Amino acid sequence: MPEVSADNPARLKLALALEGIAAKGSPDSIELIFGDDLFAAVRVKQSSPLKFIERDGTELISGVGVEVGVRRAPVPEFASRRNARGIALGEIARVSGTYATVVLGGGCSLASARRTCALCLGRELTQSAGELWPVAEVVDAVRAAFEEGDADSVHLVLGFFAGEDAGVRVLIPYLEAIHRHFDTSICVTMHPPADLRAIDLAYASGIDAVCYSPEAADEESMRRYFPGRASFIGYERYMAALKHATAVFPSGAIWSELLLDRGSPDAVKNAASRMAALGIMPLLGLSAPGAGGIGLSNAIDVVVHSFEAVTRAGISLNWVRDIASTVTPLDARHLVAGAPQLTMLHQLGRSRLGAMTARSLARMRRRLRVRRVRASFDSSQL
């Protein structure tokens, strides 16, 4: 039985990440909302001691001593609508937290579907990158998600692309189209490019936050758990790209996910400290419920440690609000002293005015910092 206090949503989110949830008639995962500001994407595991129940129209979690009221994120209405090609919009975009998440494709599924794939395991990659969703269909799906009101940002997930830029150029039409149609922020989860200038291009093209996730706590863990990625990409490239990104993106907008079950708690804590010291926001997740045998107290310890490392490094927490799929240092506001002030800042960031201000500042920053070399080249003349 996990040691969960019912009144602490962060502990509950961690417990659910560790144990999964038993929910009748549910697909792979469900998304739960605690209070009105903490989102948790929970994988369904019917043998979990934590159970999702509905009684008299009330949604509850049982198995934590007392029953805890919770809200299940509704399945969006747009998800079942079909576009001109007959594809359900929910296949293209889904809502997670306050993000409209679009998995664009590419040869990797770890970041999107939590399945270790050929890339992670080091099998020969023979499959093609696959056909990506057409830009217009992505825009339509995102519009539908935004119109329904639960999402206000876009999260693009790009799998593995060989080549120097790791697929940044593939993203550019999507970024341009989304920014042309919506006043929104875009975060992208992808693999790190070999050519660090592609990170500059990514930022210049409209990515507001970027996530390069080695998942493993260190090089040795990567070789052990993800031998394919260690060979094709390598831990060093992840760290080089993350370090370069800290000079390019604003504080708090460079994320990296570490899996609690892919290294000892101490190794994960060390990795989080190292990342935070470089200006990188460590996010914490698990590869699967029950994997690795890490206990809740250890997990809480790591989350609190990450929060302290992030605040010590002065990294902004504004960019990691409302992320459901991983535990963020911002979630630790429910676990550490000084939380009320942090919560107030979080609420301010979530407000319409706060979000608009943040987007305007991000746009202004990009306009100030980005220079087109083509223009300099032309002006150099002969």
Add this chain to the structure above:
Amino acid sequence: MSSHPPAPDYGEPILPHELEEVVVDTRPIAVVLLSRSIRPLILVAGAIVFAFLLRAAPPAGLDSNAEAALAVFALAVIYWITGALPLMVTSLLVIVLLPLAGVMPARSAYALFGNEAIFFVLAAFMLAAAVNHRGLGRRIALNVFRRYGTTPRSLIASIYFLTGFMSFVVPEHAVAAMVFPIVLDLARTIELKPGQSRYATAMFLAMAWGTNVGGIATLLGGARAPLALAILTESTHQSISFTMWSAATFPLVAWLMIAGYMVLSYFFPADVASIDRSIGELSEHAIRLGRVRFEEKAVAAVLIATVLAWLIGSHAVGYASIAILAVVALFALNLLSWREVEQYVNWGIILMYGGAIAVGSALQETGAAAYLASATLGRMNSTVVMIAILALAAELLGEALSHSAVVAALLPVGLGLARHFDIDARSITLAVAIPAGLTFILPVGTPANALAYSSGYLRTRDLLIPGSLMILSAWIGLNMMIHFYWPLLGYRA
């Protein structure tokens, strides 16, 4: 043998230079803000300087017309040097301001766009377009590299001397654009590490230095030379023929070719044992090109005939007329299409030259150039030192600024000095135009250097000492030529 599995391939790799389209300024935001606010400040400062000079009472020895010309020149120099406006837009502004300030009638100002040099540059662009589009330049480069670049050192020599010689007859930016992808492929084939390999630095530097040095040899290497010639002609009614220009630059080109190769060999020793893989790569490229086609032979024939005509008949026919006739021949033989011309010609530079020529002419005709010269270097007792300073200024400014802007800013002053000191204006023209075309350290100023830097293999700090040595070599060599060689050609200093 590596134990790693081969990386999967999902398509063509992206070339580094294609990624080099954006740069993120990572300086503190306050510094970025400051630097971004400099441009409007410069625009305002230029306008204030212009208004002040226009309204102030003219000093002794300068009439109001000359002062107005000086005001336009000051505004243009501020905008050209700082890049507050694109070069060509500043030139258009100059054309408008000269009549508005009463320096010359609008008809005269606009007529200066019809200068011979402008049409020469236009035709040179078109010739280069034919060489590039028909694949002639690429074939020559591949064949030379395959034949002579068989060892690490000889490959460097091949790149350096080939780009140098090609820049004699094709604009240096066109040579760099043709050779750069080949050099980049070679560097990647040999698996040279960006930022680490000294040999890779030497390869790209050989390309950049070769085009720069070769580019000063004739009027064709860079458009700054025709610009200088046009300013000279409009201001003094003197000229320098194609042959004489080449004769005047030849010893310096030869000296810099040798010095450059020695510097490259000394500072960037080959840190690779073998370049066998690069030879294989070159062979593959050559196979893809196939046999020499009629179009390539025809373009080569037109080019050779044009160069011969320049050498023999430019004085009688005019170098621009020969170039235009060559372009007509290219079109007549179906070797060039207007679409290719439109893609290739830098129309902006054509506009830039009109303004530069107009302001230079205005300064000379009103006497403002002479006044400017006497107010700056005119008090010096030694013409040797004065010319040396002018040449050094051109060379150092050419490192950081557009070469054309350097010529446009310095040459009117230089021609004023020529009149003041009774020096041959042609010597001053050469003394400004030649060093202005040499860039050995920085990426700006010339597209060849910008391309070399875009490869990611060059770091400025690696180039400081060898580049400084080349600047010094060029400056010493130029001064020796000015005082010992040019008088033999009839150009006294």
